[in-house]
Amino acid sequence: MSQPSATVALIGNPNTGKSSLFNALCGGNARVGNYPGVTVEQKTGRMTLSAATVEIVDLPGTYSLAARSADEAVAVDVLSGAMQGIDRPDAVIVIADATNLERNLYLFSQVIELGLPTLLVLNMWDRIASTGMKIDPACISEQFGVPVVCTSASQRKGIDEVRQALASILTSKIDRTKESAAFASTDSASSNFPEAFRMETQGLLDWLRSKNVTIAQYQVQRLLIDASDAHVHREIPSHLASEVSQQLSEARSRLASAGVKIPLFETQARYAWIKQKTAGLIERPRGRPPTISDAVDRWLTHRWFGLLFFVFLMFVIFQSITLLASWPMDWIEGIQGWVASMLEGFVGPGPLRSLLVDGVVAGVGSVLIFLPQIVILFLFIGILEDCGYMSRAAFVMDKSMSTIGMSGKSFLPLMSSFACAIPGIMATRTIDNRKDRMVTLLVAPLMSCSARLPVYVLMVAAFVPDIRYASGWITLQGIVLFSMQCLGALVAIPVAWILKRFFFRGEPSTFIMELSSYRWPSWHVMFSRVWERVLAFITRAGTLIFVTSVLVWAAAYFPGDHSTVDEATRRLEGLQAAEVTDEQAIASLEESINLGKSRLIDQSFLGMAGRALEPVVRPLGWDGKIGVAVLASFPAREVIIATLGTIYALGSETDETSDGLKEQMRAAQWPDGKPVFTLATAFSIMVFFALCAQCASTLMTIQRETNSWRWPIFSFVYMTTLAYVGAMLTYNLVQRWML
């Protein structure tokens, strides 16, 4: 596509439908959800507008240009052109939630003063009628002097009108001098600012410009109004910092004596302007009609039912995963076996066949089997995120979280870490208290992400007896799975407490949050949420897991001499193909193949590594092979399944190759004939995976978000130590308890 001719920023309050509109405009797949703070970084997309290409930037939501949290800072930076890689926008689309227009216009009143061509979109138009409101968009457009379009972004209504309006504002000549014009003109909210404040702004602006600081007028206003730790203060070069803060405090005290109350005067002036402009144009029904949302809410935030409901919900999710996913799993496992035997038909015994069957199919295949669980998990997550429950859950949990030094705001990133820690860590940007953010970010990887799910399911399905209660609706396996999911979150409680106590002591956090209203989740949102994760899962299986499978296969295959085993296999297959029923010959061939295979894997590089590792992992109840498999899964935890798949496919007895990994694991033995995998070993592995930092991308994300190597190293060390100790305790406890 051609170079974009213009950049357009989508800005608005949180949860107003910016990402929905973005998706509708550029066919993108930005994440959408019904709670504030879904989008935390800028996302660009392109659309064609009357033969020109326009770049659209979806931004995190913000209530004002006075950015306080990291996600709001992203929005403000893109707008001011300070964001690397994104041109300063040539036009802005302000998206307002029409049901809550006055408050949404607050940000609009700030954005309009930037002097950029602006389009006002009144989204959620479908909900206007149902709430009994009346809005006159034509008059609003006339009052504010900008085009106004009414949309229902999630239903893709009014999108063409947005395109047309955008095309027309882009053709109007961009006039950068309009900024100061807007400030001086009588028709802006800041013209309501007290004269004293306007003089201080001008004075400071002139002074800064005389020092060659390029700064916009609205930024100088922000300097004067916002607290000294606000984002805007980063615009000041460090050599001027002390001088500026000196100037600011003098200006503030002059303002105070002139009777200008910071920050009250700004909000008052802006809301007064909004009220004056919209007088008679927005009509709300008198009184608050009882809504279904309220009725639901009374129960979900009930004194004890609220908490109970939350736990119950999680329980149901993990029960369904064990109940619903088993049949598609068997089905995929069937395909895996079929592919393996097809390959065996085409390729004779030898390294190529082994690579394909034992390396790729056994490795990648064993991971792909868990696709159904991923689909079910994300279907539930999609429903939860889009129905409006998430912000309520944060509301319910705030008090409990505050006892360990976090807030309900930490709850949302932690919940999203149940899907994957990476977006979870990114979502901590919404937490404005820096210390809270650090604590949340450091415990987020303890939440049981979807990559742990396959590990648990494998262990649970293979070693926890399938006992069912309540006429089959509740399974013991489901209960164990649920407990494993909870484990990380439970361990996070003392960890967070210690972190807060010893590393991030500080002022108590706040919990000022907009609560979104309940809504039926949209199919489209749920489907794209599931689809996005399915794609990610398959991509990972095809890349990272594929590569490690091949590497592990090579380590387990070489340097041994496989000719005798291959020869024996060839003869065995020859006998079977000729339908010879010489029991004795077949038995002796199988015997020599099995012996050869286990000798070869012992002599391989992997076998050597296993022997070296065995003393370290023996206290956890593991043998060297498990040790190597776990070691190989440090870059990404689901790799363990591929690794075990390959190791056991290579070492498995011939008559078992077609059984799944589950069966091969059950059959694995110590040299003395005792089974390697007992319930205690399975639990020890699960606990290790629950607590360990086995995800390179997570550590990289921590590095990026904290801008230091200290914290990823810290996370890695504390989590791995916890995992080792936890697994050792579990192994010994379960073993004692079982005897």
Add this chain to the structure above:
Amino acid sequence: MPTDSSTLCGLQSGERGQILSVEGSDAVAARLLEMGILPGEEIEMIGAAPMGDPIEFSVYGYRISLRRSEAARVRIEKQP
């Protein structure tokens, strides 16, 4: 904790008040003001979370959650 009847903390579920002032000039006060918790506005208490804190309010046609400590900074005049 101040549960003075002249602040938002003094409202029971379903009661309304008119906002008189927001105390302080820090970032919390600024955020409250920006979100429409502004002198002159009408605000209604909807309900409290399971442990009595935080509290849900309705203002400007939307819902907002505030902790007791934040609600205590908002002075109101109770309305019948």
